[in-house]
Amino acid sequence: MSYDVEQFRLSFPALADGTCFFDAPGGTQTPRNVAQALADTMTSGISNRDCATASGRRAEETVLQARAAIGDLLNVEPGGVVFGRSMTALTYEFSRTLAAGWGPGDEIVLTRLDHDSNVRPWMQAAQRAGAAVRLADFDPATGELAPEAVTDLITERTRLVALTAASNLIGTRPDLPSIARRTHQVGALLFVDGVHYTAHAPVDVAELGADVYVCSPYKFLGPHCGVLAADPAFLESLHPDKLLPSSDAVPERFELGTLPYELLAGTTAAVDTLASLGQGPTRRAALLAAMAAVQEHEDRLRERLEKGLLELGATIFSRAAHRTPTLLARFPGISDQQVHSSLAAAGINAPAGNFYAIECSRHLGLGEGGAVRLGLAPYSNDEDIDRLLAKLAVLVRAD
CATH class of the missing domain: 3.40.640.10 (Type I PLP-dependent aspartate aminotransferase-like (Major domain))
Known part of the structure; x- marks a missing residue:
């Protein structure tokens, strides 16, 4: 089935101000009907x-x-x-x-x-x-x-x-x-x-x-x-x-x-x-179709984002074969908090930290500080990726 992300985005009042939300792992934005x-x-x-x-x-x-x-x-x-x-x-x-x-x-x-x-x-x-x-x-x-x-x-x-x-x-x-x-x-x-x-x-x-x-x-x-x-x-x-x-x-x-x-x-x-994003004779069937479509959409965006981050010289802390569209990254010569604050000033939400996965952060060699987490959601689109990568490119070049 086709997935119309632009139509779906119209359901979210929070997207109207142009903010790019890469903080979905901490909580998604709320549709109007919810x-x-x-x-x-x-x-x-x-x-x-x-x-x-x-x-x-x-x-x-x-x-x-x-x-x-x-x-x-x-x-x-x-x-x-x-x-x-x-x-x-x-x-x-x-x-x-x-x-x-x-x-x-x-x-x-x-x-x-x-x-x-x-x-x-x-x-x-x-x-x-x-x-x-x-x-x-x-x-x-x-x-x-x-x-x-x-x-x-x-x-x-x-x-x-x-x-x-x-x-x-x-x-x-x-x-x-x-x-x-x-x-x-x-x-x-x-x-x-x-x-x-x-x-x-x-x-x-x-x-x-x-x-x-x-x-x-x-x-x-x-x-x-x-x-x-x-x-x-x-x-x-x-x-x-x-x-x-x-x-x-x-x-x-x-x-x-x-x-x-x-x-x-x-x-x-x-x-x-x-x-509502899927079709089927029952709600369960519609959910299976919808989440399969969401997964395909998010995986495509993750691949785009991951490729762009690597081209900018970022370190990505998981390349597991099976993953959600969630990337933990660190950028050469720029502190995680500087990336977070600079992106926030540009209307891009991408926080940094360990996000309560403290044992994971320690085991990655990041101590308790973690890194910058970039997470996608069903409402994420290509324009979000473009804006994020463009701003990160400016930060990397400035360094």
Whole structure:
């Protein structure tokens, strides 16, 4: 199918002032209909969920629609979709619940490729439980995380493997199914951070092999909240700390306090916006077609951008075979912060840092400072690439 990026860009009020947004890995811009869904929910009659009042029924329907939308996006059961304040908050809560069953002699496997939200919560939970932590390294020269770098650390004592589906810093996409097979052979769980991945590729949680999958709608055109998805039967086996009068039903037992109905309405609208970019007899089918088209569009732009950066003498810190359209770069003779500030002055958003992937930044030899991150989104276009490369060429020549 053809992908009309110029038509799609008309949906984003933030693009009207001419800013080039290369900061999508930190959060995408918001389409008009997503913002409208939030506003409509907040200005309509809304109450706590019940079946007796129109406002209560509206709240209930908003929640069910959001679970169904995420179910279609990730190909999971809506009854296993948990909403929370953020992916980080959900991971902390889930790590505490799982670690309640760990003890000395148990092990968990983490990686240096991950965002710290899929590292520190597990390290801290393991430390409290007396479990051991094994940390897998990726190849800093290529950005690749070989499956055996993880699977060689898995033993009969492994209880959990936590791994990103795509690095938010350098874009690397590990071979999750291979790692999942070994994880499940020893009866361990695979917890997958899909925050960066979900924005750039069709997702099927079962095909990836994830037992638990987390993501953030604000990375794929939606509002700021977090999502955790798992088999409802698995969630039934877990008993998190909760308030006594709160529901013990799944998935509600994992959701602390009243849900933000407006954010859930915005999440549904974001999924529907993505689905509108594709075609199919169902929303799931339309999403698969849409995300395949988005991936093709973004990969083409990434190849253009990467070629241009290399011609300018930039160092790119991952050349992994499978990547998202996210490049971490450093330019000769120019500090990362100078590049960031100079681009910002020209209306080009391209921040510098480690973006909470602190273990990844250290392993790349960048310390905690990271480098300049250039990320693409479904609304990125060739003009954005042209403007960025032209401004970078001026900076490099000036140096």
